Amino acid sequence: MDEMPHVEPYKKFDRALFVPAKLKFPQRPTCIFCGSKAVEYHGYTPSTLKHIAADPSFPVFIELKKHRAKCLTCGHCFQAEDADLAPKYAQKN
Ligand SMILES: [Zn+2]
Numbered sequence: 652m653d654e655m656p657h658v659e660p661y662k663k664f665d666r667a668l669f670v671p672a673k674l675k676f677p678q679r680p681t682c683i684f685c686g687s688k689a690v691e692y693h694g695y696t697p698s699t700l701k702h703i704a705a706d707p708s709f710p711v712f713i714e715l716k717k718h719r720a721k722c723l724t725c726g727h728c729f730q731a732e733d734a735d736l737a738p739k740y741a742q743k744n
Pocket residue numbers: 682683684685686687722723724725726727
């Protein structure tokens with residue numbers, strides 16, 4: 652329903668563009684704390700990111716929902732970006 656880009660007032664702005672997005676695990680993740688594969692998906696964590704817009708009076712926000720998982724072994728929760736970014740940084744260095 653609410654998955655389309657939409658324009659609405661936001662804080663001090665008369666209008667702002669909101670773009671929904673989802674960040675999912677590319678595959679079934681392993682726990683970033685203990686390495687266990689026994690994880691279950693645990694909903695999404697919503698966050699709003701400001702995008703750099705050409706017109707400062709008409710900002711763009713990304714409504715990002717991050718896929719969340721819970722480790723059944725150690726009980727920690729982690730998000731899609733955590734599992735995603737760790738290997739990328741490791742490869743660069
Ligand atoms: Zn764990």
